[in-house]
Amino acid sequence: MSITFEQVTKRYNAGPVVNDVSLRIGPGEFFVLLGPSGSGKSTLLRLAAGLTEVHHGRISLHGRDVTHVRARDRGVGLVFQHYALFRHMTVGQNVEFALRVRGVRRSARARRREELLQLVALEGYGNRMPDQLSGGQQQRVAVARALAHEPQVLLLDEPFGALDAKIRVELRETIREVQRRLGMTTILVTHDQEEAFSLADRIGIMHNGRLLETGRPESLYRHPATRFVATFLGAANLFLGERGPSGLRLGKRFIASGTSLRAVKGDPSGDHEVVTVVRPEDIEVSEHDEQLDSGALGAGQVLSVDFNGASERLRVQLEPEWDVTSAIGREHRAVGGTAPTGEQQIVDITRTSAEQARLALKPGLRVALGIRRFHLLPTPIASFRLLATAPATVAALRSSPLLRQLVESMQAPVLDAQDAPTGSEREGIQAGVGVIAAGSHSIGEIARAAAQGRRWLLCIPPRAALPARILIQCDYEAARSSTLRLVASVMRHLSAEATFVSLQSPAAPRAEATSAFRRLLDARAELQEIHGLDIRTDVHIGDPASWAAQLAVTAQPALVVLGVESTPSDLERILSSDFGALFSDVSTSVVLLSYTESQAQLAGVRLDTMSPLFPAQTPQGAAAAAPAAVPVLPGTPA
Amino acid sequence: MIDRIAQLPGLGRPQLPPLPMIRRQQIPEELGRATLLGVALLYLLVLVALPLVIVFVQAFAGGVRSYLAALLDPYALAAMRLTLLTAAIVVPMNLTFGIAAAWAIAKFEFRGKNMLITLIDVPFAVSPVISGLIYVLMFGAQGWLGPWLNEHNIRIIFAVPGIVLATTFVTFPFVARELIPLMQTQGNEEEETALSLGAGGWQTFWLVTLPKIRWGLLYGVLLCNARAMGEFGAVSVVSGHIRGQTNTLPLHIEIMHSDYNYVGAFATASILAMLALVTLVAKALLERRQPELRARAARQAV
Numbered sequence: 001m002s003i004t005f006e007q008v009t010k011r012y013n014a015g016p017v018v019n020d021v022s023l024r025i026g027p028g029e030f031f032v033l034l035g036p037s038g039s040g041k042s043t044l045l046r047l048a049a050g051l052t053e054v055h056h057g058r059i060s061l062h063g064r065d066v067t068h069v070r071a072r073d074r075g076v077g078l079v080f081q082h083y084a085l086f087r088h089m090t091v092g093q094n095v096e097f098a099l100r101v102r103g104v105r106r107s108a109r110a111r112r113r114e115e116l117l118q119l120v121a122l123e124g125y126g127n128r129m130p131d132q133l134s135g136g137q138q139q140r141v142a143v144a145r146a147l148a149h150e151p152q153v154l155l156l157d158e159p160f161g162a163l164d165a166k167i168r169v170e171l172r173e174t175i176r177e178v179q180r181r182l183g184m185t186t187i188l189v190t191h192d193q194e195e196a197f198s199l200a201d202r203i204g205i206m207h208n209g210r211l212l213e214t215g216r217p218e219s220l221y222r223h224p225a226t227r228f229v230a231t232f233l234g235a236a237n238l239f240l241g242e243r244g245p246s247g248l249r250l251g252k253r254f255i256a257s258g259t260s261l262r263a264v265k266g267d268p269s270g271d272h273e274v275v276t277v278v279r280p281e282d283i284e285v286s287e288h289d290e291q292l293d294s295g296a297l298g299a300g301q302v303l304s305v306d307f308n309g310a311s312e313r314l315r316v317q318l319e320p321e322w323d324v325t326s327a328i329g330r331e332h333r334a335v336g337g338t339a340p341t342g343e344q345q346i347v348d349i350t351r352t353s354a355e356q357a358r359l360a361l362k363p364g365l366r367v368a369l370g371i372r373r374f375h376l377l378p379t380p381i382a383s384f385r386l387l388a389t390a391p392a393t394v395a396a397l398r399s400s401p402l403l404r405q406l407v408e409s410m411q412a413p414v415l416d417a418q419d420a421p422t423g424s425e426r427e428g429i430q431a432g433v434g435v436i437a438a439g440s441h442s443i444g445e446i447a448r449a450a451a452q453g454r455r456w457l458l459c460i461p462p463r464a465a466l467p468a469r470i471l472i473q474c475d476y477e478a479a480r481s482s483t484l485r486l487v488a489s490v491m492r493h494l495s496a497e498a499t500f501v502s503l504q505s506p507a508a509p510r511a512e513a514t515s516a517f518r519r520l521l522d523a524r525a526e527l528q529e530i531h532g533l534d535i536r537t538d539v540h541i542g543d544p545a546s547w548a549a550q551l552a553v554t555a556q557p558a559l560v561v562l563g564v565e566s567t568p569s570d571l572e573r574i575l576s577s578d579f580g581a582l583f584s585d586v587s588t589s590v591v592l593l594s595y596t597e598s599q600a601q602l603a604g605v606r607l608d609t610m611s612p613l614f615p616a617q618t619p620q621g622a623a624a625a626a627p628a629a630v631p632v633l634p635g636t637p638a
Numbered sequence: 639m640i641d642r643i644a645q646l647p648g649l650g651r652p653q654l655p656p657l658p659m660i661r662r663q664q665i666p667e668e669l670g671r672a673t674l675l676g677v678a679l680l681y682l683l684v685l686v687a688l689p690l691v692i693v694f695v696q697a698f699a700g701g702v703r704s705y706l707a708a709l710l711d712p713y714a715l716a717a718m719r720l721t722l723l724t725a726a727i728v729v730p731m732n733l734t735f736g737i738a739a740a741w742a743i744a745k746f747e748f749r750g751k752n753m754l755i756t757l758i759d760v761p762f763a764v765s766p767v768i769s770g771l772i773y774v775l776m777f778g779a780q781g782w783l784g785p786w787l788n789e790h791n792i793r794i795i796f797a798v799p800g801i802v803l804a805t806t807f808v809t810f811p812f813v814a815r816e817l818i819p820l821m822q823t824q825g826n827e828e829e830e831t832a833l834s835l836g837a838g839g840w841q842t843f844w845l846v847t848l849p850k851i852r853w854g855l856l857y858g859v860l861l862c863n864a865r866a867m868g869e870f871g872a873v874s875v876v877s878g879h880i881r882g883q884t885n886t887l888p889l890h891i892e893i894m895h896s897d898y899n900y901v902g903a904f905a906t907a908s909i910l911a912m913l914a915l916v917t918l919v920a921k922a923l924l925e926r927r928q929p930e931l932r933a934r935a936a937r938q939a940v
Contacts, residue, residue, distance in 0.1 A: 051830050071833040078834040084827035088849040098835035101845070142831075149836055 002027045002185035003048060003153055007534050008057035010043055015495050017043050019209035022534040028183040032196040035206035041189045044206070045155050048187065050074045062152050077146030081158040083138045085130040091141050092126030098149035116144040119178060136167035140174060154179065156188040160195060172199060193233055205229050208409060212492050214532060225378050226492055227328065227411050230277045237347050238327035240382055241276040250276060251324035255295040255371055272455065273432050275327040275377040280350040284370035285314065286359065292370035298322030299368045302361050303346065312356050314349040316367060327382060329413040379489040380456055380482065383432035384414045387449060393437045401466040402559065402590050403435065409493035433458050438591070442583045447572035450595050456486060459583065459591040467559035467590060470498040471551070474563025479596040480523060483563030486594045488531035496559065499536040500524060503544050544578035552587035560589050565596040693911050696904035708905035716882040717890035720798070724886060725866045728805045732862050736813025744821035758814050761807055769807050770875025773800055796878030801886065804872035809865045816858030817851055824850055857924055864917040868910060
């Protein structure tokens, strides 16, 4: 591996800006770090260059640990957005700089200088001053300068940010060309997804200091794992769907039958609410249902038609009777300039010119919509459902910092107990994550909700602060996968550091301790392999009750994720005997419970990201289902 | 981005289009402008230009011969030598400390940074006489360190070291004050690039940072030098006015003036005035050379 980050963390006063990032970049790979501003992507690049010190973790370049190596000895080429050329030197002197400080002879320097200027198509410009060149030319000088000392890796920090559109595309081609010719491992930081798509071998998406997902551009686009990535990379319609016994349903319509869903993935996770991603180009439009070639979603009125040259963008308002709900919280939906539409679902569609020719559309027409292809997000957190009914409690829960942060970052909807049950709840499928207020009564409430089939419950004490750490405890083999799925989803959206805790009794026999360690490592490996996330591990010697008691009163509030497998009747007993303190009135820690009902046939089967149906239209290579990020395992030979 | 624009010639300050004027108001406005200009010029003439002219007129009142005689007086020569010596010690010292302080403030985040910035400004805020007194209180015969210095036969007050110390204190802010805003707006990217290209700390300083700040630095040094040669108050307190030994040019002028030796006083004063004029011309040339400094000077003038 050319560049390896292992659990790299960088903190400023406020908290981590780069949070437990693990990433491997192969030789000659062009890796693009994409993210909104403030997501930590530039900081990660500066860490790689040695301009900033890491607080935790390890960075290697070509197998050499450089975590504590100074910037000047790392042998990286660095290009900034504003070129950072030495203004008082000529172009030639700029390019030679790295050789000059190394004491290379003048003649050798001149040879290399001409070579590099030729590489970036600036022959004959050696005697000019930087100010006499255009922005694009200056950036090419910066690239040539960064290559002079034959660095092992090239780091580019928004190199096109200060250039206008046309020059940007030209320079992009130059850089890609140079990178290919030299076979140089490259990291480029940008917030421009078009740039990322056109340059990257692989893209990593950063948000709030976390590396959310990595993958090849097309696989990230087709199979995102989070709402954030689904909507950040291109446009997407996100619907709440239900996977019931009879298949995937959006609103009133079944999009795929249950047998085909199970046949495709063999998903054992049972029936639950899911987030369905449908790209605008995967929606079919026709006049009537019967004319649709794909699974029908519903019908609605065309709100607007925008012509964009190669394609056409439609906005269609679905009629309320189709009962389709957005998987994006109300407060996160783009209004798009039209009048407020209340709870009605607006669908974004793009059509090619061939489709336009078949059926011309004007605003106001009624059309039927079909879904050609979709993707289900692997997150178990499709929505949050407040189970409390007292208005004061509901208000307190809604304003709790943790829930607000989760909702803000995941863009998930929060539903009140009074809200109409979603279709799935009518079907007896428990939707989303139940949210209750902590207190002495909460264990009973949890047990009741679990008995009704609710599998994920968030229990928030009044006045709980935003957790500074996430602690995961799950000693049940059968509950692990679904717990980790929940953990992955939460981890991606909180900046807190996550630790998997193994509780071990001091009196336990050796064999039991060994198996506890195994479970710890298995959990970490599974999180890395399937979710591409890294986690810390810790062992607590003592019984669960003492651990819980300690956490309940800690000054450093935690989010405690408990994975429990039991029968509904046993759940109450387990929670109160082992973790009772966490649910007491004085506890400051938030509990997120992942409950798995004891069912022998479910044990130990691994969950996986769901892939689109309709295989006829989606060639499903192995890559499609492969985990997005390449995990880093300790002790794996590089 | 802003500072980048500011570096382009002619783009330092946004040029606002002239406000549309109504014709009727034009005549009173022009009149007002002429009046204001006239008052300002008259003021400058009476208070600044005229005294300068008088300095030179008085210096040559007794003819060129007595002018030269006054300048070649051994005491005058000693004062000149001491002034140049002081400047030669003080300016390089303040240059070094100024760069170091500006570097620390502009490039690093640390506790007490605002405290340091305030401390740098103290010499501006404190009256020079008090700065001189502080040294007397510290190093004088009755001062804190006086007995110890006396035992070891070290003379600071009423000697050259005292003069150098007082002058250093008074002129410390000039270089640092000039460099801090400059370095803050320039940022760190060039230095970081240089490091990544394999340059060491010193190489980065000499090859990248120093060229970046050279004009601002020169400007600060000029101001510092002018003040070092012209300082009166602080030096007056610590020097002891020993003719031929601890008299600098300003002190020498004052003594001659008290002795009713007007030709001598003005002749010596003309030397200082010349130095000031040369400094001003050099400053103007620098500002023409460096649009950024001009913009700053304009801002400070406002």
